[in-house]
Amino acid sequence: MGTVIVVGDLVTDVLVEHDGPIRPGTDTAAAIRVSGGGQAANTAAWLAHAGQATILVAAVGDDPAGRDRVAELVAAGVGDAIQVLPGAATGSVVVLTGADERTMITDRGAGLLLDPAHVSAVIAAAAPGGHLHLSGYPLLHGGSRPAGLAALAAARERGLTVSVDAASAAPLRDAGAAAFLAWVRATDLLLCNADEADVLAGPGDAGEQARRLTAHVGNVVVKRGAGGAVWAARDGSAWREQAVRVPVKDPTGAGDAFAAGLLTAWLSGAEPGAALRSGAVLGAAAVQRVGARPR
Numbered sequence: 001m002g003t004v005i006v007v008g009d010l011v012t013d014v015l016v017e018h019d020g021p022i023r024p025g026t027d028t029a030a031a032i033r034v035s036g037g038g039q040a041a042n043t044a045a046w047l048a049h050a051g052q053a054t055i056l057v058a059a060v061g062d063d064p065a066g067r068d069r070v071a072e073l074v075a076a077g078v079g080d081a082i083q084v085l086p087g088a089a090t091g092s093v094v095v096l097t098g099a100d101e102r103t104m105i106t107d108r109g110a111g112l113l114l115d116p117a118h119v120s121a122v123i124a125a126a127a128p129g130g131h132l133h134l135s136g137y138p139l140l141h142g143g144s145r146p147a148g149l150a151a152l153a154a155a156r157e158r159g160l161t162v163s164v165d166a167a168s169a170a171p172l173r174d175a176g177a178a179a180f181l182a183w184v185r186a187t188d189l190l191l192c193n194a195d196e197a198d199v200l201a202g203p204g205d206a207g208e209q210a211r212r213l214t215a216h217v218g219n220v221v222v223k224r225g226a227g228g229a230v231w232a233a234r235d236g237s238a239w240r241e242q243a244v245r246v247p248v249k250d251p252t253g254a255g256d257a258f259a260a261g262l263l264t265a266w267l268s269g270a271e272p273g274a275a276l277r278s279g280a281v282l283g284a285a286a287v288q289r290v291g292a293r294p295r
Contacts (some may be wrong), residue, residue: 001132003127004044005132005133007148008038008136009108010036010070011037012091014032014254016032018096018252024116037093039135040058040163040164041073043257046294047260051264054154056081056101057081057119058080058083059085066110088113092107095292101250103116117150118147120154122233123154126158126210128159130132131163133164134164139183162188162189172189172196180200180284181216184217185216186217189218189266190216193255193280198284206222206229210237219263220232225254229280254287255283256292258280262275264278
């Protein structure tokens with residue numbers, strides 16, 4: 001199996017872990033931690049943790065936060081194809097997280113300035129047999145959309161297999177389901193969670209949603225958290241797997257870990273059911289710790 005090139009976001013996460021509900025207008029007790037984040041960067045870190053050769057293509061500012069974020073990933077074994085942009089600030093996300101859910105308040109910063117030419121050059125230099133995994137975030141924002149589209153075009157030209165993560169329901173809704181599905185048409189694999197599947201396929205059973213979306217892409221995985229995940233292929237084949245039952249400490253990054261486990265297995269030749277199980281195992285490891293990355 002070749003290298004997985006992950007394209008997307010690298011940011012600073014300000015993780016706010018609160019036990020009870022947020023109390024507007026007054027104090028809410030919480031534990032606050034600062035660490036590396038970003039869907040693409042998290043997925044790349046979990047891929048490296050799983051033993052998969054991985055390169056991250058992203059953009060950070062020429063600032064202390066950017067240098068720290070790049071150093072963390074390099075130390076984790078992720079290949080560095082990260083642009084450092086003078087005059088830009090590294091993106092930041094405030095993550096409000098409890099045991100069941102998380103809410104993100106986002107400043108994408110330098111991520112909106114990712115250069116399409118840089119992305120294309122990295123993919124054009126990829127060895128045969130590689131794979132592109134594109135976080136949906138670049139496609140969902142006008143500033144970074146050209147870079148996301150350039151990644152997809154370069155991967156097609158290079159003959160790489162391609163997976164796309166739908167990223168987040170609210171910006172998906174803002175961009176429009178029809179537009180997003182047109183951008184990712186004919187990719188090999190689309191991953192989405194239950195909320196994102198509702199936006200892209202309309203309400204319904206996860207299996208039926210996945211089947212509908214195979215009109216646009218070759219394979220679709222709908223993640224349902226504790227409800228497991230389903231996989232539908234364009235030829236009508238389908239698989240369902242249960243989640244691994246573990247105590248949940250923090251769901252941040254669980255979907256990114258799931259994607260990494262699934263891709264590592266699938267790109268190694270595993271059939272979809274086994275790939276779903278591999279994703280569930282890594283996702284379960286993620287929710288048992290605070291933060292979005294492996295230790």
